[in-house]
Amino acid sequence: MAGFVNYIKESFGELKNNVSWPTWAEAQNLTVLVAVFSIIFSLAIWGVDTVFAKVIGFYFDFINN
Template sequence: MEKVRKYIHDTIEEMRHRVSWPKYTELQNSSVLVLIGSVVFAIVVGLMDFLYDSTLSWFYNQF
C-alpha cells in the first residue's frame, strides 16, 4: 500500500512542479489550429465521397 501512496504523491508533485503547462493564449491558438485542420479534412473527405458516389452512380447507371 505504501508503494501506491508514494506513486500517487510523486505523480501529483510532478504534475504541479515539473510539467510545463501551456499558457491560455497558446492553448487557444492550438485549439483554433486543430479546429481549422479538422474542418479542412472534413471538407476534403466530403468532396472525395461526393466524387466517388457520383462516379459510381454514373457507372452503374450505364448498365
C-alpha cells in the first residue's frame, strides 16, 4: 500500500512542478477548436454513412427485383 501512496504523491509532484500548463485563454481556444472539429468530423461520418446506406439499399432493391 505504501508503494501506491508514494506513486500518487510523485504523480501530483510531477503535475505540479514539471508539466507546462496552458493559459486559461489558450485552454478555452483549444477547447473550442476541439469541439468544432468534433462536430465537423461527426457530420462527415454521418454523411458518408448515409451515402453508403442508400447505395446498399439501392443494391439490395436491384438484386431483389
